[in-house]
Amino acid sequence: MGSALWIAISGLNASSKQMDVIGNNIANANTMGFKAGKAYFANVLSQSLSGGASGVMQIGQGVTVADVATQFSQGSLESTTSALDLAIDGGGFFIVRDDEGSQYYTRAGAFHIDGDGFLVDVNDYRVQGYPPAAATLGDINTRNAQSAPVASTSFSVGLNLDARTAAGGTFYSSQTVFDTLGAAHTLAVTYTKTGGDGRWGMDVTLDGRAADSQNFTGLAFDGLGNLDKVYSSTMGAPAASGAGTATADLVAGRDGQIYRGGNLVLQRDSVNSWSVHSSSDYARAIVTGYGINNVDDTLLIDLDGAGGADITVTLQHAWADGDRLTIPFTYTEADPADINVAFSGLANGAAIGNGGTLLWDLTSANAETITGYASSSTVKALTNDGYPSGVLRSLAVEKDGTITGFFTNGQTASLGQIALGDFPNPWGLKKMGSNLFSSTLTSGQAIINTPGAGGLGEVTSNALEMANTDLGTEFITMITAQRAYQANAKVITTTDAMMAELMNIKR
Secondary structure, three states: OOOHHHHHHHHHHHHHHHHHHHHHHHHHOOOOEEEEEEEHHHHHEEEOOOOOOOOOOOOOOOOEEEEEEEOOOOEEEEOOOOOOOOEEEOOOOEEEEOOOOOOEEEEOOOOOOOOOOEEEOOOEEEEEEEEEOOOOOOOEEEOOOOOOEEEEOOOEEEEEOOOOOOOOOOEEEEEEEEEOOOOOOEEEEEEEOOOOOEEEEEEEOOOOOOOOOOOOOOEEOOOOEEEEEEEEEEEEEEOOOOOEEEEEOOOOHHHHHOOOEEEEEEEEEOOEEEEEEOOOOOOOEEEEEEOOOHHOEEEEOOOOOOOOOOEEEEEEEEOOOOOOEEEEEEEEEOOOEEEEEEEOOOOOHOOOOOEEEEOOOOOOOOOOOOOOOOOEEEEEEEEEOOOOOOOEEEEEOOOEEEEEEEEOOOOEEEEEEEEEEEEHHHHOOOOOOOOEEOOOOOOOOOOEEEEOOOOOOEEEEEEEEEOOHHHHHHHHHHHHHHHHHHHHHHHHHHHHHHHHHHHHHOO
């Protein structure tokens, strides 16, 4: 009969411990990443009344709490507004490290960037992962995250050039390009209608400065308004038939009008009187004027008769009436091809393009379309592959744990990848408080991998995993624990009554 008291006491202790577990589960019902516990009971070694080893006539000696096991089932995910709030959809733990280098594991993914740029949890422990271009586990730091500039190497222009434009009419397009230091420059193109045969000259400038070289200087359209040819004209050194000499220069923005090749032949008729020789390949060319103060040392030539000066000729030495000056031109035409435009002499040692040469993309699959329809000239698209430097603007985390940085220059870059750990026996982990676990000999060493690999769960951004406490189940378990406690207490009072009755026998 005395054993019954001790057996009942063991039942009271077990039910009390069960209530402790239930109370802890309910208290943490709103704790992110909390994993509920479950008490498991075991009977105490039985006493054999027969004294034999037959296994009969055994009376148990009560109950004990055999284990309080952590339940690692998935908790519900709650949406948040922070991209650095992370939840694991599946198995695994986030890995964090304290200032002393101790490593812990958690399902609570409320992370943020601290003052030193490290990704940390609510305890200011540093989240572990793989920094960019690193194969070993370490801290993830965004402090020096910056997007380096990339020089523009190619550009493209989508536009229509109005076929109704009169000869000499112009149209402009401009866009921003970038050098190797990320400095912005204005790349402008002047399109000049050269005549009624669908040809437009074009001059490319950088910050108003003419290109060092440009392999094609004109565009030709067919009768359907499609780009049909690219062409270029180059002017050679002038040659004189007499004792005089001369130099000739193309007027900026006018070289696209020179497209037929051949020779321009000028003849001195008298002082301050020059004419285009009748055998000239440029029958519409005229001498439009002379230099400053009408002095006979500079000639202004209009090649196509459309007005304005296309060529400036500077005369030297003695010229006689009847002397002729021949200026040669070379014409090159090709099917639509990319155009190389070279620029040098940028500030601070910077460069643009590949070796100073920008590629005007006219032929690739990504090239913008240029047309020559009889509708208003308009720019439809401007593209180039350069961009300036940029600073970090915001972050996003992908399912595989990759942290992507978004920069002010419109670029993105990986800033690292969060790692997850799992264990051969997660039930052997030790609870350290603050939503942290530590490994033990029972749990085994952590198996570390990236999210989604090796059976690990994926990462969900803008979400937190809540406690997996099931309040309905806890209330039911609470009732059964309470009834068990009451029943064990009743055993004690009943046994006490029986022992009191036994004491009354001697009276």
